[in-house]
Amino acid sequence: MDxxxxxxxxxxxGAVMVLAAYAAYQIGWLTxxxxxxxALNFFGSVLLLWVAVVDLRWGFILLEGAxxxxxxxxxxxxxxxxxxxxxxxxG
Numbered sequence: 751m752d753x754x755x756x757x758x759x760x761x762x763x764g765a766v767m768v769l770a771a772y773a774a775y776q777i778g779w780l781t782x783x784x785x786x787x788x789a790l791n792f793f794g795s796v797l798l799l800w801v802a803v804v805d806l807r808w809g810f811i812l813l814e815g816a817x818x819x820x821x822x823x824x825x826x827x828x829x830x831x832x833x834x835x836x837x838x839x840x841g
Contacts, residue, residue, distance in 0.1 A: 757801050757804055757805075760797045760798075760800060760801055761797065761798060761801040763794075763797055764793075764794040764795065764796070764797030764798035764800075764801070765794065765798065766794070767790045767791070767793055767794025767797070768790065768791055768794035768795060768798070768817070769794075770790055770794075771786075771787050771790035771791050771794070774787070774790075775787060782824075783824075785824065785825060785829070787824075788821045788822075788824035788825050789821075789825060791817065791818075791821040792818055792821035792822055792825055795814045795815075795817035795818040795821065796814075796818050798810065798814040798817075799811065799814035799815055799817075799818055802814055
């Protein structure tokens with residue numbers, strides 16, 4: 751497999767990840783708060799960013815770089831407690 755084929759595979763994989771996150775969000779399978787949603791967006795956009803950098807596509811470098819950076823905070827923040835409830839105070 752040559753480098754160009756690897757780039758094409760990376761771009762398709764990245765696009766599938768970003769589109770899968772969006773589709774899952776639209777049909778209610780994922781919420782924006784789920785780490786999987788952010789992970790799909792982050793890793794998909796990083797793959798697309800890599801292809802854009804290799805091809806020196808400045809518009810796509812800006813777009814995918816911003817997409818990756820915007821997805822990153824949700825991946826690095828501490829997870830919320832399971833169950834989604836906060837403990838009640840006594841009294």
